[in-house]
Amino acid sequence: MKPTPLCPSCRLPMEVHQLDGHDHGLGHGVVELDICFGCQGIWFDHRENLKLSPQAVVELFTLLHQHRTDERRPLQRQLACPRCVRPLAQSFDVVRSGRYMVYRCAQQHGRFSAFSSFMVEKGFVRHLTRAEVDDLARRVDAIYCTGCGAPVDIRKDHACPHCRAAFSLIDPEAVKKALEGYRVAAAPAAAPSAPDLADALVMLERDRNRAQREQQRKRFSGEAEDSITGDLFAAGVAVVVGMLMGK
Incomplete structure (x- = not known):
């Protein structure tokens, strides 16, 4: 069992939630999402953002709604990878529904996305x-x-x-x-x-x-x-x- 990761921004333990996933023709599985509701962000291990099933999206919406009154914390200027603790690089991606910001680990451990950025990514x-x-x-x-x-x-x-x-x-x-x-x-x-x-x-x-x-x-x-x-x-x-x- 992997240790509970720390949020790239506030460095407090993130909550780990198991959601339904798929692996592009390789069958169904489980995706473990690391979520910080205070910073309103999700850590995706490498390519996890592509493995969420539509049913997992329903579960994610429900989770976000349950935490709607949580105290919000602004993101820090410098974010750190929860796996290697190295600085995350800020970048922008563009999809049909708009432009959104993500923070990537140079060692390809994963990416950190704000809730709103993830929703833009998914259209x-x-x-x-x-x-x-x-x-x-x-x-x-x-x-x-x-x-x-x-x-x-x-x-x-x-x-x-x-x-x-x-x-x-x-x-x-x-x-x-x-x-x-x-x-x-x-x-x-x-x-x-x-x-x-x-x-x-x-x-x-x-x-x-x-x-x-x-x-x-x-x-x-x-x-x-x-x-x-x-x-x-x-x-x-x-x-x-x-x-x-x-x-």
């Missing part, structure tokens, strides 16, 4: 339309960029001012295509409307704020209502999980 995202951005701006103060993770004032910026990425959302229709041929709890629904997305953002952030208040045991009450900083990635996960569970 599970779409860019928000101008109308959707305008609708969110009326209800949400800021969002986290799915490209670099920076908070963005959606009321004045229609693209991330830090990495220039367009705002994107996990697309349930793309997930539906990936799950074709696999049994799920209910038939996938259509892509969410902008009001549904805004509702998901508000509910998720209120859940997160509530969890933080309980954890920190704030010493006083009577505070003004928290401002909403929406996490488009978490909102997309929530919409997809609700779709898969027939809600």
